[in-house]
Amino acid sequence: MKPFVFNTSRSIQFGAGQLGKLGELAKAQMGTRVMLITDPGMMRTGIVERALSILEASGVTVEVYADVEADPPEAVVLSAVEQARAAAVEGVIGLGGGSSLDVAKLVSVLALGKETLKSIYGVGNVRGPRLPLILVPTTAGTGSEVTPISIVTTGASEKMGVVSPVLLPDVALLDPELTLGLPPHITAATGIDAMVHAIESYASTSANNNPLSRMLATQALALMGRSVLKAVHEGDDITARSDMLFGSMLAGQAFANSPVAAVHALAYPLGGHFHIPHGLSNALVLPHVLRFNAATAPQPYAEMAPYAFPELAKYEGQERAAAFCDRLAELSAACGLEQSLRAMKIPEDFLPRMASDAMNQTRLLVNNPREVTEADALAIYRAAY
Incomplete structure (x- = not known):
């Protein structure tokens, strides 16, 4: 058998109702000030409201960034990073489809101010560290919660990737109940x-x-x-x-x-x-x-x-x-x-x-x-x- 490397998320927590654990996980992994990154569509589902209630019940203050777009452009990433820095958050939660999770990964790295988006494009260019990161997928598609990859739209139509094990989250929280309302x-x-x-x-x-x-x-x-x-x-x-x-x-x-x-x-x-x-x-x-x-x-x-x-x-x-x-x-x-x-x-x-x-x-x-x-x-x- 030839040598190989296999990396994945540090902790995977799967099962119906797992969203209810988000508050205790965030407080233990991150502290009391976190950013939740999602998109406008998710804001209309009631899932974000549930997540916020669970976090706040655990004593966690939440800064919400809800402007993620599909195939997120650089401007969205940089806007989220700026908001995270201004709020001095201690951790990042991505909640939604692959685009929201991809943005959350990048914000967890860039919010510390030690690296720039342009410097981390490509394979293995993220030096780290990053903020604590929890990813909660609401679609069964991208697998972004267990991948070291984030895709960004650059310019009018080109896409570039950031690929690094640093992007793998501390917790991938998978609750199939969150996918029940998917059209x-x-x-x-x-x-x-x-x-x-x-x-x-x-x-x-x-x-x-x-x-x-x-x-x-x-x-x-x-x-x-x-x-x-x-x-x-x-x-x-x-x-x-x-x-x-x-x-x-x-x-x-x-x-x-x-x-x-x-x-x-x-x-x-x-x-x-x-x-x-x-x-x-x-x-x-x-x-x-x-x-x-x-x-x-x-x-x-x-x-x-x-x-x-x-x-x-x-x-x-x-x-x-x-x-x-x-x-x-x-x-x-x-x-x-x-x-x-x-x-x-x-x-x-x-x-x-x-x-x-x-x-x-x-x-x-x-x-x-x-x-x-x-x-x-x-x-x-x-x-x-």
Whole structure:
């Protein structure tokens, strides 16, 4: 077995009703002055109000930053940092989807004033320390609560990542009850996103692809493959919601250590230029990227297929890999997600620009099982159109 490194959050606390522990955890981990980072949509759900009541009942004073946007731009991060510094907070809580958790990670580092956002872009550039950090996901998709990654939109459409173990939180608090009110379309997009994390992690050509990540990826696919449709169409099913939240976390642990590849690389221009949510962007290109990869590297997809779709065990090799790609496309459609770039009103003459932009995602493309040229990216976009 070749050497590898595996990092994850220091403490994972999972279960229905776990939000009730937030006050005692915050007081023990952080002190009595914290910042809670979330978004306007979360403010309308009642979940933030519950969290604030729980924190205040434990004697914790809370500074709320609620202006997080999807695919957060640099300005949002810097605004939150400024507010955290002004309030002299002792810890940071991220509550919401992946964007809120990503911003919370960065604020925990930058609020100390020892590093700048521009200096920490890339892999391994965060020196630390950071403020104590608790992450509470309310979607089953990004796995951000267990990843050392934060994605920021820079300029008009480009995205850059901050990748460092320093960003892993002290506590990942996962309460499936917080996902019960998630609308079907968001449940579907985030669910497929989590499955993409598992799939790309398992097939990654990263030097750090490891048996622990592969084990987590297959378990994640088993949980989500059996539950995503029920979570979408029967959103009050707590068992399905628990499977999805736990599966998303496992997939997050997997790709945090064995990084994702071309699906994400080709999805980023969709979000950057057209503000398509990240999970849906991944779903739109997923089957087309996998068919491209499976033409020359079918083995990992053939190995994964029966975990997500047990009925595919009757096939072998290339046939099983091809069936896996087809079943993923069928699952996306059954979840009610849009199935083409055309359906998203993307102009066909813009595809070459997206192919060019995708080539900038070298951090991701290097992990793909098959080399992707700009011409290949354009062909994939045309297939998805």
